[in-house]
Every structure is written in C-alpha cells, then in structure tokens.
Amino acid sequence: MQPVFRYTHVDTPIHRLHPLVKLAYVLLTLVVVMYPIQASDMIVLLTWLAFSAVLWAVARIELARFATLFKILAGTFVFLLLIQGFTYRGGHTPLITLGHLKLWEADLGVITVEGVWFGLVLCVRILVATSSLPLFVMTTPASAIMTALGKLRVPQTATFMFISALSFTSLIFEMWGSIVEAQKLRAFDIDSMNLVKRAVKAYVPIITPLILLLFRRANDFQIAMETKGFGAPVKPTEIEVVSARLADYLWLALVLAVFAFCTWLEFAR
C-alpha cells in the first residue's frame, strides 16, 4: 500500500512554486485557524478552505486523497457535532429533543441548531488546519524542503527528523496492517472487537511487535544514514537550486491577499 500523503512528481505551478511560498501558506493557515473561535467564523474558514481547494486543484492532486483525509477525520467530526450539539452553551433552538437533562446552562437531552452549527465551524476549522501540510508535503520534494528550511536556518538534523518522520508515518501504517494480518491468522481479529475490548487487551499483540519492529527499523535506518556520511561536520551540499521567480512573488502576493481578506472578514465585521 502506498502512503496517501506522499510527494508525487508532477509538473504543475504548485510543484514549481518556491518552497518558502508554500511554507508561508502553511504558516498563514495556522494563523487563520488560531483566530478566536466564534460561531460566525464560517465565512472566513470557508474562504480559506476554498483557496486551499484551488491550490489542490492547480496541483492536480486527486480528490481521492482529500477523501482519505476526510475519512481519517470523520470520527472526530461526528464526535464534535454530537458533543457541541448537546452541550453548546449558546444553544437555544432545539433541533432534536431526546429528553431533558439540565446540567448548568446546557440541556443534555436536546441537540440545538446553534450547537450543531458551532460543531460544524470546528469541523471546518480542523479541515482547514489539516489540509495545508499535506499540500506542502505532496508537492515539495524532501530535498527542496531541506533546502528551504536550511535557508530559514533550521538545523539540518531537525529538518531531517521532519523528513524521516514523514517516511516513518507511512511505514507505521504498513507495519500495522501486516501485524493485524499476522495475528488474524491466529484467530485474533482486532477489526471485529468493540472499542472497549480493543482498549483493554487488543493492542498488546499489535503494539508490542510494532514497537519492536520500529526499533529494529530505526536501527537499520541509522546504519543506512550514517554510512552515507550523515552527521559529517561539513556544510551539506544544496542539490536543489531554489531561486525565486516572478511567479513565486505573484503567488506569494495572492496568498497574502487572501490572508488579508480573511483577516478583514474576521475582525472588521
């Protein structure tokens, strides 16, 4: 199985974009999602999400990958909608009434329209926050990320840890799948267990071999890196020549403009 959020070499304006412009987009996304949370934020978040969707489309990233991101987050979304629906303090318009259980200001038996709306705002906020980094990773080769972070004076070890963590994430998924299969062959089927049973006992036969394998893999990884001169006390050669072009400045201007518009929407109303 291939990792979903992996760099794919395609020739698009987003792939050609200077990594620092993409990094600026990621950082500004984080600023947008950290604005004070209000129920009226939806328009701001949808504007930024629409901008992100345009970037995904220009980068020619398949919708299936976005669907995967949505699937990963689906459980969190349902949880947020339910918990906010039942407990939102500002909720007063009943949507579904299951009974009445007053706890301080909230009625835990009633799902309110305002609560569901606030839950939706939180869901979109999470979606906005989580959609920017995959775009960066899927359109920027690791060497360009390293060069860009190097220009920001991030130490090489820290940069390489970031790159390694990305490749280890997909490795963990692959190993997890193989271990689940191996245990299923001995009639241990984690997929058929309920959440409580999983939490109580199911993870030991899965997580123990996973940890042992990861230690071993990390060891092999260290050998492969260090026998290729990693850690030598010299300035590593920059292989990627990343120089800014006019298009990069234009894209940066666009990112800043959308950010400014969102900020105006957030604070000027």
Add this chain to the structure above:
Amino acid sequence: MVSEDLAISLSDVTFSYEGDVVALQGLNLAARRGEFVVVLGANGAGKSTLCYLLSGIVPHIYGGRRRGEVSVAGLDPWDVPLYETSRRLGVLMQDPEVQLFMPTLRTELAFGPANLGVPREEILRRSREALSLVRLDGLEEHNPRDLSGGQKQRAALAAVLTMDPRVLVLDEPTSQLDPLGRWEVVEAIQRLKEKGELTIVMTTHETEEVLHLADQVLVLEQGRTVLQGTPAQVFGQPERLEAAGVKTPALVHIRSRVCPVAGSPEGVADVTVRQVADDIRTSVQAGRLRIDAAAVPPPRPPDAARPTILEARRLSVRYPGPPPVTALRDVSLEIRQGEFVGIIGQNGSGKSTLVKCFAGLLRPQEGEVLFRGESLSRLSVGGIARRIGLVLQNPDYQLFTASCSEEIRFGLRNVGVPRDEVEPRVREALRLVGLEAQAELFPFRLSFGDRRKLAVAATMALGPEVLIMDEPTTAQDHRGRYQLAELARRFHEERGATVLVITHDVDLIARYAQRLIVLCEGRVLLDGATAEVFMQVEELKKSFVVPPVAAQVARALAPLGVPPHVITPEQLYRVLGLVQGGAA
C-alpha cells in the same frame, strides 16, 4: 605493518559483541584493489559482523571488543568516525527498503555525497555514472519506493556508488529478491567488477550467482574461517561446505559426483551445464557410466479421486494504490486434499495475494474461495485459522509474548482449544520444530531462522488441514531452508495435511513438491506435476523461471536417453547408476 597495495587487511581479528558473544575469531583476510571476495556461511556464522567490522558500524553503532589489526582503504574504521570511513567504503545491506528514504532517485543518489559536502556538479556527474552502471537511467524523478525489488536494490547500490568508495561491502544484497531481481543486481555487480577499480566483499547464500565472480572465497562457521582460497579450492570440497551449512552449487555438486568417473575436478568455478553434460556423454560412450531411464519413473498425474479441499473460483483482486494494481486476474484452480504444492513466479505475480485469499485475509473483488465446497466468507476468523494455516514471510510481525511456549498458547486460546489440550499441543508443536529447549526463552532472543520455526510451530499447533508457507526460503541459509521444507514434508506425511509452499528456490521445490503452479502477471501460467512443469522451458521463460540445474543437465542428455522428467541431482545419479534406489 599493512602493505600499501592491500585494500583490505585483517590480521588475527577477534570480535565480541557487548555481553561477550564472540562473533569472529582469529580472522585473516587480505584483498588487493579490484579483487572480489565472497564470504559464505550459515546464518549466525559471522558474515554480517564482518561487514560491520569493515564498514565501521562496529563499534560506532553496535558496541563490542576487538583484537587484531584491521585496515580498510588505509583506515582503521575503529579509530575514525563513521563519516570518515564512508568516504572510502560503501556498504549495501540486504533490505533495499531501509536504504532508500528520499522521495526521488535523484535526491537519493545525492544524499550521501551531499552530506560530505561534495560539490553539486560532481554529485550530479557521479549520479549520472552510477545510474548508467546500474541501468536505471531515465528513472531519476521516480520515487524509489515505486521501483521493483531488483530496481530498488540497484538504486541502493547506485546511492552507495555516488559516495565514490574504494571498497564496497555487499551484505547479502540479493537475499530478498526474486530470480529476475537477483540477476539484475548480480549483473550490475559484475559490471563493477569488470571496471576493476573497486575491491568488493560480498556475503551471500546464493553460491551459484557468485561462483564466476569470486577471486577469493572465505567460508565462516561460528565466527571462524573453515575454508579460504580460490573458488576451485573451496568449491572442490562439497562435504566441508555442507558441514558449514553452505550450499554447494548444484552444478558443482553434480560434477564432483560424476568427476571420479567422468573427468578432472579442475575448473569447478566456471563449470557449465554443457561441460557437465559433455563429461557424462563421454563417460557413457566410454562405458564408464550407463543410463538407466527406468530408474526414475515418470511423475504420476494428480489423483483425481482425492476430494478438493481448497478452490479458487474466478478470483480477481485489485489494490487501489496509488497506483492501482491488479494482482489476480480471473484465477481458478483446485487444491486436492493431501497434495504438496509449490507456487512460483516473480514478485508481483500474485502468489502472496492468492494465498492471502486462501487464508481469508483478503476478500477478492470478484470470485470466491471455497474450503471443502463451503465459501470461506461464511467462516469466522477462528474457523479459518483452525482449517487453514498461513505462515507469513516475516515472523516478527506476529511474535509478542514473553516466551516461545506462550506464543503458541496464544493462538490455541483464541480458537478455543480446551484447557487440558493446550499444554500437550504446545509441547508437540515445539518438538516438531526442535525448539523444546527454548520453550521459556524470549522469542526475540532466537535467531531469525528459529523465529521462523516458532511461527511455523504456532501455526501447526492449531492443527490446520492446509498449511501454507509464504516464501520460507527468503533471507534463509541453505540449512534453514531445508529444515523448514522438511517440517512441511513431515506435517504433510505424518498428518496427511495439504501443503502449499511459495518459493523462488526451484531446486528445493523440485525436491519436495508433487505439483507446481506458476503464476505470471496475476494469472496461472502453468499448473501440473512438478517435473512436467519444469519441462516447459519456453513457457517458464515468460515468468523468468529457470528450471533446476539437474533438469537442465537431464535435458542436455535427452539424446542419450535420460528422461526429461529428471529434476533433482538424486534422480540424475539414479539414472546414471551412481546410487541405488526406487522412484523419487
């Protein structure tokens, strides 16, 4: 004092890991520039430790104590940091997956020299040269993870070559590859040798593939040198090699058996099928050997009266990707009760996908799998585990308990075996695989071969009617391969179980399997009695499968009356009257 023209010099070297496990004892080795040294030995003989010692991985990553003198390209790797050694020595390991971590081949190749601050233009020049040498030109922008097994290992080799080493250490570089991948990697290594600039040390279990490359052969057993010399000197002692757990190349084995009658033992290293066939022909014509075609009767056709135990009906399996891959295309076949079936084919031909469908791990998008006529989808996970046991390639995916016996108990409890039956079954399973003495040992303290045996024991303990082994020979030494195959044979004979073995080892499968299925690009290419399948040489080429060496010799001797269904050395000896015995 080390001579200056020696690229590698080891003088009376002894090495112990922390905890005083002695891994190498009194080792001596001298190799000049351009020399190719092959290191052989069973698992645990010290081959990898020797690679670690040469490349500085010990003591810089694995600690230990060393005595004696070591010089590699003028350095003692013990005394300098690893990055200094990496300027002069490159190391390629078994598993290509752990050596490739960059998103494109171009950046992968640049990683090493960039770490050493080599100028950009020089890195690009070296990368072009290395890619051309391993024949991966044009794939610079590909993600290394998307390449085939052989391509990955060649990419890893190219990434080592861009470091511009003087000495190259290859630690079982082909052990995890299929025949095509092995051929590709060996061909790249051969080109390196032909350039004559690098001193190469290569460890392997695949003696056939290095026979023609080696200038010097070193055979280790429990850390000691038991044989050392030219290929002719070393391979001329098959009994000593067997004792050290090293496979004598089948052709050399046949020649040494025929030689006392047919010719001289000289030149064993570059012997060919034609030469051996010519020797035998000369001996037959001179009356020194006689052909008894009846000594090996033709293979019996599959017993149609046996009930079908497993059936694949029009199976199609697609993996969504990216990129999407069709692993099985409309595959239909029946496995009869009590058969011993071999499954061969290139990586990606659908072998593992097929057996995963048989074990209920994969649901095909189309078609179904039946066990004794009942759809597998109607059986629970426990129900399948009691009937069909699949031993995966890597035992480490399943081992997690504190002892070997507990590892076996785990499955038995899951399938609901009564308490009073559990302990006898645990003891029996450990006895079957010869691990009784290690019953209370932490599984990860076992060797890789023994961990595999433990995984087999854990499966056998469940008492399945069908035992499937997925590539039990991968990364396994000669002795370990046959031990696992013997386990399968005993389970087949003593319990009447049906056995399916996936492997790339045609010599092994020729010896054990009654029936052979060849998969190619997700389809069944050939299916029949093992000897009959190996007779279809042209069809086998489509799947890059080469028949066993004995079958090739028999084919060359067909005009003399050697039956074409001879596929093992033992059968050949029987036909030549060198051993007495019944049918195979």
